[in-house]
Amino acid sequence: VKVIRGCKEVYARDQLSADYTFKISGRKPVLTTDVAFALPYTKREHSNNIVSIGFNPSGLLWNGGYTGDNQFGLTVDYQRYCREVIKSLLKKYKVFLIPHVLSYQTQNVDNDLIAVRALKKEFPALDLIDDFTTPMEVKSHIAGMDGFIAARMHAAIGAFSANIACVPFSYSRKFEGLFDSLGYGRVIHGCSDNTDSAIEKTLEWIDKHTELKNEVIACNGLASEKTNLLKDNLETLLYGGEGN
Numbered sequence: 569v570k571v572i573r574g575c576k577e578v579y580a581r582d583q584l585s586a587d588y589t590f591k592i593s594g595r596k597p598v599l600t601t602d603v604a605f606a607l608p609y610t611k612r613e614h615s616n617n618i619v620s621i622g623f624n625p626s627g628l629l630w631n632g633g634y635t636g637d638n639q640f641g642l643t644v645d646y647q648r649y650c651r652e653v654i655k656s657l658l659k660k661y662k663v664f665l666i667p668h669v670l671s672y673q674t675q676n677v678d679n680d681l682i683a684v685r686a687l688k689k690e691f692p693a694l695d696l697i698d699d700f701t702t703p704m705e706v707k708s709h710i711a712g713m714d715g716f717i718a719a720r721m722h723a724a725i726g727a728f729s730a731n732i733a734c735v736p737f738s739y740s741r742k743f744e745g746l747f748d749s750l751g752y753g754r755v756i757h758g759c760s761d762n763t764d765s766a767i768e769k770t771l772e773w774i775d776k777h778t779e780l781k782n783e784v785i786a787c788n789g790l791a792s793e794k795t796n797l798l799k800d801n802l803e804t805l806l807y808g809g810e811g812n
Contacts, residue, residue: 569593577805579798584745598801601794602746604722605729609707619714621661621774622727623694624668625650626719627676629739629758630683640739644756645763646719649737650683652767653717654691657774664695666710668720680720715777717770719758721746728752731788733780735773737766750787754780 572578572593580586580597589597629646633639657663665687667680681698688694700706707726710716716727717735721743724736736743737756747755754773756766773780 577801579801582742582745582749584741584748598797599749599794600798600801601749601791602722602725603795603798604703604725605788605791605795606799607703607707607726607729609704609711609726609730611711611730612708613712619661619777620664620712621657621777622664622666622697622710622713622716622718622732623650623654623657624666624716624718624720624723625680625683625687626737626739627667627669627680627682627684628678629719629737630686631677634677636677640759642739642758643763644737644758644761644766646758648763649766649770650687651690653770654687654694656767656771658691658693660775661715662695663693664697664709664713666697666706666723668706668718668723670698670700715774715780717774728784729788729791731781731785733774733777734784735770735780737770750790752783752787754783 569592572589572595578589578595578597579600580589581600581602583599586597586599589595654663665684667684669678669680671679684696688696697709700709707730710726711730711732713732715733718724718727719737724734727734735754735756736747737758738744739758743755756770
């Protein structure tokens with residue numbers, strides 16, 4: 569709170585965060601969106617005339633959180649969700665596993681490779697994309713998909729901001745806060761949906777990936793406005809009004 573009150577300006581990426589910031593500090597933030605929407609990328613095509621679906625599993629959720637005992641209070645059996653969704657997707661699409669938190673120290677519970685390797689072993693037909701070292705590179709891979717399912721919020725933002733049909737899997741209010749602020753409702757609520765419902769909705773929405781893409785494009789118009797607001801505000805703050 570002391571840091572917030574001492575800042576020259578305060579920004580919030582969604583209304584929930586803005587309201588909470590005001591509640592604890594008395595500072596009214598500039599309402600914008602996540603800076604990851606502005607991350608550059610080069611679209612990489614992965615197939616011709618084959619629908620490609622990216623699946624981003626979270627090692628953190630796979631392992632039950634940092635405590636290993638369902639730390640986030642999921643009502644969805646996350647491992648079963650991943651397996652059932654992938655099993656169904658492979659019957660129709662080319663499916664790519666794309667990690668987001670990537671570490672070759674496998675004892676790290678936050679490491680997506682733990683989930684990726686378990687799923688790849690169980691479903692050998694899955695393609696794996698892990699040949700990247702920067703956020704821009706992985707976003708470029710994601711941008712080549714027709715649909716994307718993500719339990720890491722910034723992986724979801726990578727797809728969303730590249731106008732890819734996206735199904736985020738939420739485990740905290742940060743998902744709802746961000747995507748609600750953009751008017752996007754195709755979010756799996758991992759802490760309130762049941763497992764069967766989460767699986768059913770995910771598959772139903774991905775099957776409508778063309779329709780979903782149009783919704784994403786419409787919502788990205790608002791995201792672009794919010795991103796431009798942030799850029800303009802920072803430019804004024806850093807260079808304007810003081811003779812610089």
